[in-house]
Structure formats: structure tokens, C-alpha cells
Amino acid sequence: MQESYSTIYANLWRRHWWWRVRHELVMRTVAQLFHGDETPPSGRTIFDIGCAGGVSFDDLSQYGEVYGLEPDPTLVDACPQWRAYIELTGFGPEYAPSRQYDLVLMLDVLEHLEDDVTALGSLQHLLKPRGRAILTVPALQSLWSVHDVMNRHYRRYDKRGLQRLLEANGFAVHNLQYFFIWPLGLMYLRKLLLGTQQRPGKSYTVTVPSAPVNRLFAGLSRTEQRLIQLGVRWPLGSSLLAVVARPRERSLVEEQA
Secondary structure, eight states: OOOOHHHHHHHHHHHOOOOHHHHHHHHHHEEEEEETTOOOOGGEEEETTTTTTTTHHHTTTSSEEEEEEEOOTTTTTGGGHHHHGGEOOOOOOOOOSSSEEEEEEEOOGGGGGGGHHHHHHHHHEEEEEEEEEEEEEOGGGGGOOHHHHHHHHOOOOOOOHHHHHHHHTEEEEEEEEEETTTTTHHHHHHHHHHHOOOOOOOOOOOOOOHHHHHHHHHHHHHHHHHHHHTTTTOOOOOOEEEEEOOOOOOOOOHOOO
């Protein structure tokens, strides 16, 4: 992640319309996954990869014991009350988990990892046999811009390609959907105006918009989310959300068939 971006990330997460609405979507998804599960929160474990110092732990902790991993030392202390539950390390091939979890979050992390196949293999090892994971990633390579370059992305994904990638690495895909549809025009405009590379003498960073604009964009995004909840499935979007699980263990009868 861009260094200047890291230093303001917690503020963006708490105030910027994009982070607020993504968090609301993720929390609704978590609530749906545990709906009807009579296991008490003390009996569940949750792991957040790239947790930004535990900014979402207060909300996640109502569903289980929360732990995290954060590779950026400028972010790991964002929420001091959660520091003891967070590993300061990268999520590379050398990462060896000490336990398995009921739910793993990987929110806009996969695009930062050069080897996404190895990362998904590591994700498999983090999940209990019936564990599930929620992933979000930036969508549509045609949106690639200076934003991706400055934030050290390796790629953007499309729905079909992400499904193939997940299934090829052993995951059962339970849900896969685009979101943030309405900003597509603005993002193509950003690409047109700013290009795909950092320009000499030009700086690029993400800031919280003015309050009226922030409210407007949040309102548009929440309206979009309400339509998704009513069953609308958009053919495109600037982000993707996936809910995956480890395939169930095959029985001896199935193996002999």
C-alpha cells in the first residue's frame, strides 16, 4: 500500500463513503452467514487478513473472537485496544497459521499480492473444515488507473475470472457479486484524466470528499445495496464480493464410487 495512504487509512475507513458502505455490506454478509447458527460468539473464531489495526474488530466481535494480520507497521497500532490480537507479518508463502477459523475476511487484499494462487492456498489452511471466507477485490481491468499503481495493486478481477480462480484453488463459491456499480462512470473519467501512471510533479492520494459529496455518494451506494438485497444482480461493478467455503470432505463411499 502507498505509504501516504497507510498513514490516513484509519481516518478513511471511519469517514469515507466507500469504506463505510463496503463495511456495511461485509457486516450484513457476516450476519447472514451466522444467521440461525446457535453457536455462541465465544465458540467462534474470526480472522481478518489485512485488518488495518483492527478497525472493524468492535463490530466483528459480536459474532466471535476476532484476530487479525497486518503487514503494515504504520497501521497495526490504529486501534490500541486490539493490538494484542493482531500479528504484524505479511501473508506470503512463508506464513504458517497457528490455528484455523470459522470465518476469514480478506477485504481488498488479494490484489496486493503478486502470487494470488499461493495466497488462496494459504487461505485454505486458515479455514476450519466447515469454515467460510469473505473476499472483496477491485473489479474490471479496464478501470486500471494511477490509483491502482500508487496503491501497489497487481491486478483487478472480473466475475468469471475470479470464480475460475477460486474454484481452481479448491473453494466452493457460495456467492459472487459485483457492487459499487454507480461509480463506474466516475472511475473511467478518473482514468481518462489521470492516466495509468504517476506523472512527474503530480501527486495522487485518496481523501475524504466534502461532507455533502460524501453523503451523496454514500446515499447512492446504499440505494444500490438495497436493490441488491431485493434481488437485483448487476452485470458489472467496480468491486466484487465473494463468499467461499472449503469443499466438504468426501466420504469413503464417495471416493470408492
